[in-house]
Amino acid sequence: MQILRTVSRIPYYVLITVEFLFKKVVFRCHMCGQCVLQFTGFTCPMRCPKQLRDGPCGGTRENSHCEVYPERKCIWAMIYARSRFIHRTHKLEVIQFTIDWRLENTSSWINYFSGRDGQREFKRNLKRQAKAAAVGQGA
């Protein structure tokens, strides 16, 4: 029956390979399994050596390069430049949820739609908070 189990998992392997190849080529994805590209100007923050998801550390060099890899540009400088270019800097104001490391190397697409990474709930909460804040300001 092992063979049946393996066969039944083929669609998953195909999907995760497609996702990985697509994201690796386009975003240099690190397969954290809980994609936040929509918040970060469609630039993967996991390329940061410290894997910061809320903004740059204090070590960015004067030429906007990384403190760890002097030849590379700071990924957060890129995120900020791109977010400004596409007018999405307001997305950077969100304090990100903490990473669930159990989801590393799994499909972010499946995790998103199945609700396993809690990201849809996180977004719902953000909207609720924004609404509450707007009501608070109005009153």
Add this chain to the structure above:
Amino acid sequence: MKASSNLEKVLTAGQFAVTGEIGPPKSVDAQLIRDKARLLRGAVDAANITDNQTAIVRVCSMAAAKIVLEEGVEPVMQMTCRDRNRIALQSDILGAAALGIKNILCLSGDHQTLGNQPDAKGAYDIDSIQFVRVAVRMRNEGKLLCGEELRNTKKADLLPPRIFVGAAANPFAPPLDFRILRLAKKVAAGADFIQTQTIFDMNLFKRWLGKIVDAGLHEKVAILGGVMPVKSHKALTYMKESVAGMSIPDELIKRMEQASDPKEEGVKVCVELIQQLRELTGLRGVHISTVEWESIIPEVAKRAGLLPRPAPGESSPSETLSA
């Protein structure tokens, strides 16, 4: 009062706060920590205890903070996300609070490849902003990140750690506009005080502070400007070349180079800087850090007119007035 720490009392009383910095030794030299603490006693409101700075192994910040506390100086325990995952971070907050440490400073930490263990695996489980939020939630709600409450048994009392939570800000590293947004995030996460990167470039700092004041962030958080007395122009040149995220004007290096007594000139530069900082709106204190030169901090504080410091536990003038 959130933590009733000395630093919190000074800041709430509206006084100009002074913090120092003690670097723990690279060996088991408890006496050295005691000596450094004694030097700072009475000269600062609290002293930062660095946490394996520049990723070089030293006495851990919690142990050093406890020793400093025993010497009658209030510590600000620095904690980096480099060496601890979320379990260790939360456990160390509880441990620090149990030892009577009342201030913590949440940092990302210098990357491990820049230190003496470049082959190490960094934790970087959560980032410094998330860490601030975790620490503040532990204090305010008595809850861990997972939502569990801080009680020993179901019926026991809720025992949250009473800590004053700080964070760092670097006004000089690009992208400069993002730095404001990042500080706003730290404030939104609940930070009580902010210590900035060492200031040498006053113009750049004023520009940053202006934007902070425009955004109204200085009212929500106490910002302490970082200053550093340097011994020679070589130290400045070294920092300019090798320490990322620093802005050092060439005029300053030239001034230090031309000075007949560089050490004296270094102190003078630092004192002048503090006096300029005191006049700025939006700044609530200074943080005096040194590179292995803790003995000069009282001298700098004295010459900048920051002494005497309000005694620990002394009721603040505003409280006395209202009483």
